[in-house]
Amino acid sequence: IQLTQSPSFLSASVGDRVTITCRTSQGVSSYLAWYQQKPGKAPKLLISAASTLHSGVPSRFSGSGSGTEFTLTISSLQSEDFATYYCQQFNSYPYSFGQGTKLEIK
Amino acid sequence: EEQLVESGGGLVQPGGSLRLSCVASGFTFSNYEMHWVRQAPGMGLQWVSYISGTGSAKSYADSVKGRFTISRDNARNSLYLQLDSLRAEDTAVYYCARRGIAAAGRKFDPWGQGTLVTVSS
Numbered sequence: 001i002q003l004t005q006s007p008s009f010l011s012a013s014v015g016d017r018v019t020i021t022c023r024t025s026q027g028v029s030s031y032l033a034w035y036q037q038k039p040g041k042a043p044k045l046l047i048s049a050a051s052t053l054h055s056g057v058p059s060r061f062s063g064s065g066s067g068t069e070f071t072l073t074i075s076s077l078q079s080e081d082f083a084t085y086y087c088q089q090f091n092s093y094p095y096s097f098g099q100g101t102k103l104e105i106k
Numbered sequence: 107e108e109q110l111v112e113s114g115g116g117l118v119q120p121g122g123s124l125r126l127s128c129v130a131s132g133f134t135f136s137n138y139e140m141h142w143v144r145q146a147p148g149m150g151l152q153w154v155s156y157i158s159g160t161g162s163a164k165s166y167a168d169s170v171k172g173r174f175t176i177s178r179d180n181a182r183n184s185l186y187l188q189l190d191s192l193r194a195e196d197t198a199v200y201y202c203a204r205r206g207i208a209a210a211g212r213k214f215d216p217w218g219q220g221t222l223v224t225v226s227s
Contacts, residue, residue, distance in 0.1 A: 031212045033212065033214070035214075037151075041219075042201055042217040042218065043151065043214075043217055045214065045215040048206075048210075048212060049212065049213075054215065088151075090213070093156070094153045095141070095153050095156075096153060097150060097152070097153065098150070099150050100150045
């Protein structure tokens with residue numbers, strides 16, 4: 001299953017609302033997770049099952065979607081949110097990832 | 107605290123071998139399916155391999171099939187990845203990650219800190 005994230009690069013300011021889209025080549029039900037990765041660090045789980053916020057993740061992060069189209073929304077960007085974001089499907093092996101969306105400060 | 111710690115990375119020549127280890131703590135290791143994910147320099151995440159909790163089921167990405175072998179020792183809370191016939195394109199940071207249990211566990215958490223494998227002459 002191929003995952004395509006859009007956009008690949010996003011420039012935004014603190015306080016902005018941003019949305020990242022992940023489209024899958026086949027339906028994956030709601031078996032999709034989102035991760036945040038900062039340079040030199042391991043990815044961190046943000047959201048699982050398309051919309052379930054992981055423990056400790058700020059409520060400004062939210063996820064939605066099912067089937068083949070999913071979104072990650074950050075309601076009001078904070079400085080610590082500038083990072084790269086990945087989606088991953090868990091419908092079938094291999095558990096493929098999207099190519100990533102790099103969120104940069106404008 | 108649930109934790110994964112990788113080791114074993116390093117510089118190896120093309121065609122060489124390396125064995126990566128991942129030690130788990132803070133949870134019942136044998137209950138969980140474990141995975142390896144890699145990230146080439148400046149690139150995205152690539153799923154590499156998985157092994158079931160008992161070790162009876164395994165799967166590999168096509169790019170590593172026949173060259174990499176995943177295994178685990180539940181008595182030692184340890185996961186391994188044997189890398190053979192290494193190529194320059196295998197250069198990456200290798201992460202181990204735990205998959206959750208059952209349908210609600212379709213996620214990777216936690217992840218290890220990663221170990222760098224560099225394949226170069």
